[in-house]
Amino acid sequence: MTFTRKVLAVVLAVGVAVASLAPVVFAQTVVGVTATEIKIGNTNPYSGPASAYGTIGKVIGAYFKKVNDEGGVNGRKINYISYDDGYAPPKTVEMVRKLVESDQVALLFQTLGTPPNTAIHKYVNQQKVPHLFVATGATKWNDPKNFPWTMGYQPNYQTEGRVYAVDVLKKHPNAKVGILYQNDDYGKDYLKGFEDGMGEAGKKMIVLKQSYEVTDPTIDSQIVNLKNSGATVFFNITIPKFAVQAIKKAHDIGWKPVHYLNNVSSSLATVLKPAGLEASKDLITALYMKEVTDPQWRNDKGFTDWVAFMKKYYPEGALDDQANAYGYNVAMLMTIVLKQCGNDLSRENIIKQAASLKNVELPLLLPGIKINTSATDFAPIEQEQLARFNGEKWELYGEIFDAFRKN
Amino acid sequence: MGLLFLAGVACLLPFVFSNFRLFQFTQVGIYAIAILGLNMLTGYNGQFSLGHGAFYAVGAYASAIMMDRWNVHYGWTIPVAAVLCLVVGFLFGLPALRLEGLYLALATFSLALAVPQILKYFEHWTGGSQGLVLSKPNAPFGLRLNPDQWLYFVTLAVLVVLFWLAANLLRGRVGRAIVAIRDNHLAAEAMGINTSLYKSLVFGVSAAYTGVAGALSASAIAYVAPDSFNVFLSITLLIGSVIGGMASISGAVFGALFIQFVPNWAQDISKAAPWAIFGVFLIVFMYVMPFGIAGAIRLLWIRARRSRVALSPEPRETAATRAPSAT
Numbered sequence: 001m002t003f004t005r006k007v008l009a010v011v012l013a014v015g016v017a018v019a020s021l022a023p024v025v026f027a028q029t030v031v032g033v034t035a036t037e038i039k040i041g042n043t044n045p046y047s048g049p050a051s052a053y054g055t056i057g058k059v060i061g062a063y064f065k066k067v068n069d070e071g072g073v074n075g076r077k078i079n080y081i082s083y084d085d086g087y088a089p090p091k092t093v094e095m096v097r098k099l100v101e102s103d104q105v106a107l108l109f110q111t112l113g114t115p116p117n118t119a120i121h122k123y124v125n126q127q128k129v130p131h132l133f134v135a136t137g138a139t140k141w142n143d144p145k146n147f148p149w150t151m152g153y154q155p156n157y158q159t160e161g162r163v164y165a166v167d168v169l170k171k172h173p174n175a176k177v178g179i180l181y182q183n184d185d186y187g188k189d190y191l192k193g194f195e196d197g198m199g200e201a202g203k204k205m206i207v208l209k210q211s212y213e214v215t216d217p218t219i220d221s222q223i224v225n226l227k228n229s230g231a232t233v234f235f236n237i238t239i240p241k242f243a244v245q246a247i248k249k250a251h252d253i254g255w256k257p258v259h260y261l262n263n264v265s266s267s268l269a270t271v272l273k274p275a276g277l278e279a280s281k282d283l284i285t286a287l288y289m290k291e292v293t294d295p296q297w298r299n300d301k302g303f304t305d306w307v308a309f310m311k312k313y314y315p316e317g318a319l320d321d322q323a324n325a326y327g328y329n330v331a332m333l334m335t336i337v338l339k340q341c342g343n344d345l346s347r348e349n350i351i352k353q354a355a356s357l358k359n360v361e362l363p364l365l366l367p368g369i370k371i372n373t374s375a376t377d378f379a380p381i382e383q384e385q386l387a388r389f390n391g392e393k394w395e396l397y398g399e400i401f402d403a404f405r406k407n
Numbered sequence: 408m409g410l411l412f413l414a415g416v417a418c419l420l421p422f423v424f425s426n427f428r429l430f431q432f433t434q435v436g437i438y439a440i441a442i443l444g445l446n447m448l449t450g451y452n453g454q455f456s457l458g459h460g461a462f463y464a465v466g467a468y469a470s471a472i473m474m475d476r477w478n479v480h481y482g483w484t485i486p487v488a489a490v491l492c493l494v495v496g497f498l499f500g501l502p503a504l505r506l507e508g509l510y511l512a513l514a515t516f517s518l519a520l521a522v523p524q525i526l527k528y529f530e531h532w533t534g535g536s537q538g539l540v541l542s543k544p545n546a547p548f549g550l551r552l553n554p555d556q557w558l559y560f561v562t563l564a565v566l567v568v569l570f571w572l573a574a575n576l577l578r579g580r581v582g583r584a585i586v587a588i589r590d591n592h593l594a595a596e597a598m599g600i601n602t603s604l605y606k607s608l609v610f611g612v613s614a615a616y617t618g619v620a621g622a623l624s625a626s627a628i629a630y631v632a633p634d635s636f637n638v639f640l641s642i643t644l645l646i647g648s649v650i651g652g653m654a655s656i657s658g659a660v661f662g663a664l665f666i667q668f669v670p671n672w673a674q675d676i677s678k679a680a681p682w683a684i685f686g687v688f689l690i691v692f693m694y695v696m697p698f699g700i701a702g703a704i705r706l707l708w709i710r711a712r713r714s715r716v717a718l719s720p721e722p723r724e725t726a727a728t729r730a731p732s733a734t
Contacts, residue, residue: 089635093629101427115634115635
């Protein structure tokens, strides 16, 4: 059946080419592109343990629908094919092979999760399929030498850990530092970035490291231990559920360190409000996106445009879920790359254009944060800015930290 | 003769289908081996397991660690994974002897829950939650087959050997003892069957089959990670076993086809609620074919034969047409 469909497609394509007086000559590896369509493949966990992230795949689809309604990209409509992989790597392999070999997509975009992307990393590079803006915070996606077809998107955890370390060294050079981290790759990545950033000084300054398992019911005893260690700076590497507990507990037992909270838990709606705005006062975090639940963006054009988009194209999506802002931003970046490709939508040119982004700003990134890529730099967002919570909103301070500039 | 014909068709598939389809059929073969292991335990011996994903994971990791750490040839890792899972399954079978029915199901379920977390604990060997990246085996002896075709043939060969072994085991003296234990534990013991030894051994063999499937999957996917072996895998295998026909050998293949392709169809039918569609498929299959696909085919076959021979005796009740007795 697919065979007859393929024959039909070929016949149609030839027909169109002959009919138009100026037939388009394509480069050699143009796959998934016709005169009217670009096929983009994606996998997302719509079911299974990580299904909370599935909304990213949906909001991306909604954004591409908006693009199509407005005429598409250079006259071509985006055909976005997204499959459920349930966050299970074997299923990701199967679905990505389906996208590449059976659906014949032009490129893969925003495949979600570190293990799922690791499973297909080698395959997509052997097949030379652009594997763009993967949705994971791991560090390994910026490796154009060995994996010239895979590109990351968001700042990675190690970079962010380094941001806090630099701030601690600058402002509190004589502090005693206590750390709480989740005992897995996410927690250890942050920890590594932080310890690398502290360098030799860290060995003396870090007085206590406490860890917890994601399955633990509470982290109260770890907080008490940290307080008793005499730490005056607290680096809190926890997911929202535990971040709420940590902020509350520290407040309740009267421990008032300089409290650095990882970006993962920077949401007002899911962390700071449940923990108590008073207890959350003076928390410090590093941001790269506008926090959608932060009142300071209420009248920001980027934010209001996003809300209007959500209401029209994805009304069932939650307006206090940062993931919906994340998907909106990254889908816009994808569209920018496609526009930049012009009429040459060969796989070679797609990856080339993705690797030549210059000072691109997106509406829901913090003002001043710019996306830059090059043939040797496959890490689009590398800037973050520190912010302090003033009891009401995140107050940005200091300059924008650039992981590459090493300030 | 029918079997030869099937084997011929199976050997032709690689030259008809695309590599992607072939990869899917390789998965079917792998699932079929795992489900056959589960069928021996649940269908023939009446012991329930909701934890076979754990043995699948042990087999996959055993193979992956050997390939990753010591550069062992993938072919050798398969028997090693089988022996390892045989031992693990046998040992788990010993305490499980005290548990019956639903209690055993829960005990095995805990195994399925625990294994992915235990894997993360031995990070040095298993690569933690990042897992281990492997490379796909190429065809040896300069055979002109691509890796997908070669893996398909390897899986097919392992499948044929294991199915042949299972058929011999289950159709002989040992098989009768295994079924007797399921049908009536006390009567089997009274006839002189060492029920505890048999039950533990069946557990071991069943785990070994599933472990071999896991080892093959490590090569086919070329990657192992704890997320690959979540609880859902165990449940999926059980679904395959029930849908295919629990107390049957051929049922394992039908069950494997079901768990490989039906979730994909469900997703094609409805993007919004694929699992609801899958649920409908499940209920329809259970309602129309209460003894699984293999049982339904056998019933049809018997009916067709009966209508041809006017005065045939009542069809003998076979293992395949009977559900395992409730305990």
